[in-house]
Amino acid sequence: MSLTAALLLALAGPATAVPVEQVRARLPEDEIIYFVLPDRFDNGDPANDTGGLTGDRLTTGYDPTAKGFYHGGDIKGLLQRLDYIQALGVTAIWVAPVFKNKPVQGAAGHESAGYHGYWITDFTKVDPHFGTDAEFAAFVDAAHAKGMKVYMDIIANHTADVIQYRECVGKSCAYRGKADYPYQRRLGVTGKPINAGFAGDAVQTPENFAKLTDPAYAYTPFVPAAEAKVKVPAWLNDPRYYHNRGDSTFAGESARYGDFSGLDDLMTEDPRVIDGFIAIYGGWIDRFGVDGFRIDTARHVNPEFWQAFIPAMQARAAARGIRNFPIFGEVYSETVDPGYTAQFTRRDGYPEVLDFSFQAAARAMLSGKAGTDVFAKLIDGDVLYQGGDATALRLPTFLGNHDMGRMGHMLDLAWPKATDAERLARLELAHVLLLSARGVPTIYSGDEQGFTGHGGDQDAREDMFASKVASYNDNRLIGTTSTTATAHFGTDNPIFQTIARLSQIRRTHAQLRHGRTIVRFASDKPGLLAFTRGDDDGREILVVLNTSSQPLSANVEVGARSAGFATLAGACPATVTAPGSAAITLPPLGYAICAATPARLPSE
Numbered sequence: 116m117s118l119t120a121a122l123l124l125a126l127a128g129p130a131t132a133v134p135v136e137q138v139r140a141r142l143p144e145d146e147i148i149y150f151v152l153p154d155r156f157d158n159g160d161p162a163n164d165t166g167g168l169t170g171d172r173l174t175t176g177y178d179p180t181a182k183g184f185y186h187g188g189d190i191k192g193l194l195q196r197l198d199y200i201q202a203l204g205v206t207a208i209w210v211a212p213v214f215k216n217k218p219v220q221g222a223a224g225h226e227s228a229g230y231h232g233y234w235i236t237d238f239t240k241v242d243p244h245f246g247t248d249a250e251f252a253a254f255v256d257a258a259h260a261k262g263m264k265v266y267m268d269i270i271a272n273h274t275a276d277v278i279q280y281r282e283c284v285g286k287s288c289a290y291r292g293k294a295d296y297p298y299q300r301r302l303g304v305t306g307k308p309i310n311a312g313f314a315g316d317a318v319q320t321p322e323n324f325a326k327l328t329d330p331a332y333a334y335t336p337f338v339p340a341a342e343a344k345v346k347v348p349a350w351l352n353d354p355r356y357y358h359n360r361g362d363s364t365f366a367g368e369s370a371r372y373g374d375f376s377g378l379d380d381l382m383t384e385d386p387r388v389i390d391g392f393i394a395i396y397g398g399w400i401d402r403f404g405v406d407g408f409r410i411d412t413a414r415h416v417n418p419e420f421w422q423a424f425i426p427a428m429q430a431r432a433a434a435r436g437i438r439n440f441p442i443f444g445e446v447y448s449e450t451v452d453p454g455y456t457a458q459f460t461r462r463d464g465y466p467e468v469l470d471f472s473f474q475a476a477a478r479a480m481l482s483g484k485a486g487t488d489v490f491a492k493l494i495d496g497d498v499l500y501q502g503g504d505a506t507a508l509r510l511p512t513f514l515g516n517h518d519m520g521r522m523g524h525m526l527d528l529a530w531p532k533a534t535d536a537e538r539l540a541r542l543e544l545a546h547v548l549l550l551s552a553r554g555v556p557t558i559y560s561g562d563e564q565g566f567t568g569h570g571g572d573q574d575a576r577e578d579m580f581a582s583k584v585a586s587y588n589d590n591r592l593i594g595t596t597s598t599t600a601t602a603h604f605g606t607d608n609p610i611f612q613t614i615a616r617l618s619q620i621r622r623t624h625a626q627l628r629h630g631r632t633i634v635r636f637a638s639d640k641p642g643l644l645a646f647t648r649g650d651d652d653g654r655e656i657l658v659v660l661n662t663s664s665q666p667l668s669a670n671v672e673v674g675a676r677s678a679g680f681a682t683l684a685g686a687c688p689a690t691v692t693a694p695g696s697a698a699i700t701l702p703p704l705g706y707a708i709c710a711a712t713p714a715r716l717p718s719e
Contacts, residue, residue: 159191176228183227204618413444453496653713
């Protein structure tokens with residue numbers, strides 16, 4: 116470890132270091148994840164706010180008053196707040212991409228910055244706006260010392276928008292499909308023959324792709340002289356390694372071959388690209404010992420790429436001594452459709468995917484748009500994943516994120532007349548579901564402080580440190596009268612306290628991490644949801660929630676060997692009313708988590 120890294124590690128504060136081998140021994144389903152965008156978390160070093168660039172915001176990307184530009188958060192800020200993150204009860208930190216980005220892109224008058232990390236130019240180093248490689252190494256080491264893992268957010272679908280097309284410079288370029296613009300003709304079926312002998316992108320061999328020498332089949336791509344060598348590694352500067360077919364419509368063929376909002380879409384069918392990204396991200400495992408990957412835009416890449424890349428990353432991690440290395444793909448969806456996300460575990464080889472179906476089910480239930488049976492539909496779909504229920508235990512679950520927005524905002528839209536007390540109760544209930552259901556609970560930074568945002572994307576990326584963005588500071592937070600104009604690193608918000616309490620319960624009770632889910636009661640109307648976690652051995656954990664604004668009482672089926680219950684949260688019945696049945700009473704928007712105690716069998 117360098118002297119700089121050692122000094123940075125000391126910033127994390129005195130503590131008895133947890134052996135890294137102990138951290139890495141935990142299974143993926145044992146984690147509670149905290150997702151953070153470094154730029155919006157805390158500013159530990161104002162000297163790097165402009166990323167070493169000089170000029171106005173269109174050059175440096177820095178403007179803390181604008182929601183679409185860098186605000187100054189960095190890796191040092193994360194490092195100095197590890198105690199805060201740990202106090203929440205989380206055990207793994209998922210960090211948005213830290214790679215060097217194109218500082219600013221976008222058409223004139225519509226520019227924004229790469230503060231989020233998804234517009235990469237240099238895949239081999241930390242963006243100077245966030246700090247240095249040494250600081251990132253110190254952050255990973257410090258997190259490990261506190262018993263927390265670090266998951267990196269990575270991208271293989273695209274790079275920053277650098278490649279331009281002669282036919283549409285300065286404007287949007289419509290998608291041009293393979294039928295009308297085949298690889299062996301220049302600019303259309305009637306064009307000049309090119310790429311003789313190329314057998315199409317389905318023949319994914321080095322010999323075949325060596326014949327794809329001319330990328331001007333759909334458009335005439337070029338790289339502006341000022342950016343000719345901006346991408347690292349150097350092979351990324353060659354337009355041959357991109358699809359160059361114009362903007363995706365996110366439907367049909369274009370979903371895999373089109374540019375994502377203008378971003379340069381990589382030719383991930385080419386073995387050179389596959390090998391290149393294996394080398395890039397394997398290097399981050401080798402150098403920093405990170406514990407897992409979240410993969411952006413996973414559904415926009417061909418399955419063959421993942422079938423090669425994922426095993427290579429798992430092998431690289433194992434060689435580094437990292438036995439459990441989750442790799443969860445972003446397969447964006449807004450409906451309860453486990454079959455859609457499950458295909459990526461069966462065909463593409465993903466060990467895990469982000470559980471968008473869980474988010475959709477939670478949103479539908481808690482907004483009053485669906486009954487509690489939508490949760491049963493979610494659980495019924497677990498069998499569809501490769502590995503079935505065992506895989507479902509490892510799926511990262513979440514309530515909202517930096518793209519679709521926060522659950523607090525979704526609930527405000529559904530219940531615009533709710534009192535502050537009702538808003539708090541609904542958001543707390545959402546976190547009860549998140550932290551008691553199967554899967555790996557994932558908390559989006561700021562949710563624990565009652566952040567709501569005004570929608571998705573930039574409107575849901577508020578600063579944890581004191582914000583200067585007017586459209587953030589007028590948000591009506593939940594559980595507090597403060598605004599985002601002040602820093603939010605306290606532990607007094609009741610949502611923070613609920614998450615911390617439930618996190619402790621989850622860490623203490625293995626059934627909530629490893630136990631099977633049995634839905635005991637659900638209906639097509641808002642109201643009672645009851646499920647148990649664990650086997651029918653008298654030690655199951657009963658979870659009951661009331662998604663309605665009316666009190667309820669009901670008999671709920673439990674395991675036949677359960678004799679009584681210890682209260683973990685809420686109010687639980689001390690004993691069963693009869694073998695296999697327990698009487699529960701819940702207030703409006705109430706909940707209870709109950710640990711069963713077993714009855715003795717006559718032979719015992």
